[in-house]
Amino acid sequence: MVDKIAYPVQLIQPDGRRVLRPDYTSLVRDIGPDELRALYVDLVVTRRVDVEATALQRQGELGLWAPMLGQEAAQVGSARALRRDDYAFISYREHAVAYCRGVDPAEMTRMWRGTAHSGWDPSAVNVTNPAIVVGSQGLHATGYAMGAHLDGAEIATIAYFGDGATSQGDIAEALGFSMSFNAPVVFFCQNNQWAISEPVHLQSPVPISQRAAGYGMPAVRVDGNDVLAVLAVTRQATQRAREGSGPSFIEAITYRMGPHTTSDDPTRYRSSAETAEWTARDPIDRMHRLLDREGLLDDAFLARVRTTADDIAARLRSGAVGAPAPPPLSVFDHVYTSAHPLVDEERAQYAAYLAAITDTEEALS
Structure with a gap:
């Protein structure tokens, strides 16, 4: 699988053109015009949610927020690959994963506002609440997956973390345990190039996904700004888990276009040229260009998308501002x-x- 690590899987180029990859295109053969439009709606809505929450923090309504600007495709593509009974263990930036799993936007900000221990009931949507302890969710996901495997459940468990978390011992232990016990877990690393102010090349001189080889675990790199490619590789990994073939590692190459959190100033450690380079690879613009090339865009559809995004953002805002102070x-x-x-x-x-x-x-x- 060295070729998959060296050359990230891509199905949509930044200019919207398709990429011929029969080995992965076959995994998303069912994604027709309606499904492509639905993925675009998810991308736009989740960015609107993120922008609204960031604005709420700037206005003093939230104590903190971890923006996901630029990482929408990695989250939407992977989350839409999951089945209803699969379980997602997230860190603190996976707001799009939460949305795609059915979390009510009105509940997304409770923890960040400080009005509750957590935001939602994990058992209702099969996704955990945000985990601030870096890397801990890798072990949680592995333990859950091992238990599910012993119970005979044909499900996949997915653990989301960033490139910085791969330097944590918890992730190393999770990789080892999952291979030893053939746990049905997918390790999904969103390599957004920066662990707060530390660039990824200081953490690993080789692709992060190559670390999986040390555990005997199959790994793949994917263009994390290509929602269709992410959907394909995650479908492959989750199916492998469900059928009892063990864990997999996905490295989604993406970029954190905003700050690490709303307490961070990224201009102090990265250049505007770098940000501009990645802005040209914007996941929403890429999907917009694909839809335009394939004749799937019109003014009425775009108006509906904007209305949907605004309505959901309004729900998030009302849920935050209207949250009662807890006893x-x-x-x-x-x-x-x-x-x-x-x-x-x-x-x-x-x-x-x-x-x-x-x-x-x-x-x-």
Whole structure:
């Protein structure tokens, strides 16, 4: 599989022309005009969600946000390859994955606003909440996949992480365990070229996907700004997992066009020329050009796309701004599945502290 690592799989060129790759084109043969349009809608909607959430943070409505600008195709393509009973373990930037799995936009910002421990019920959509601890979701996904395998479930589990996370021991352990136990897990690395301010070439002098070879794991590199190619390679990897052939590694080559988080200033460590080069490979523009070449664009369709995106962004905004402040003692809820004496003690101490403050305020009023 060295050729797949050296030359990223591509099915759509940046100018919108198709690429003849029979080995992968066959995996997306069912993607006709309606499905192509649907993928375009997903790309536009998820970027609109990201832009809206970034604006909310700038306006003081969110404490933090991790933008995914530029990475929409890697997330939409891979998420749309999953089946309903597959399970996705995400890090903190996979907002498009969450959307494609059915997460209500109104619930996406709860954690980032600080009004809840998490955003949504993972069991309802088979996707975890954002994981801030870098790389930990690799082990979580591997453990879940091993359990599913032992239970006889014919599902795939996918773990999303960035290029920076591949320097974490958790990812190394997950790769080792998954091969040892033939776990049905797909490791999906979004190589967006920067681990905060550290360029990827400082972390690995060779393609990150080559690390999988050390574990005996098949790996493929894909143009992460090509939604159709990402869909194809993820379908291949997830099917391999479902049929019991073990784990796979996907390296999606993409670019983080915005900051690492809204607390970051990328102009301090990367050039405008680099950003401009990657802007020319914008995943939405690429899909737009493909649809235009194939006669699938018209003013009515584009108007519907804009309306859909605006409506979903409005739902996200109302969910964030309208989120009620949680009761102070709710911070102790859902720490454990059942009562825990230490948590109960801490709850009582905090309740006493709050009561003392109220008594003091009343005495001074």
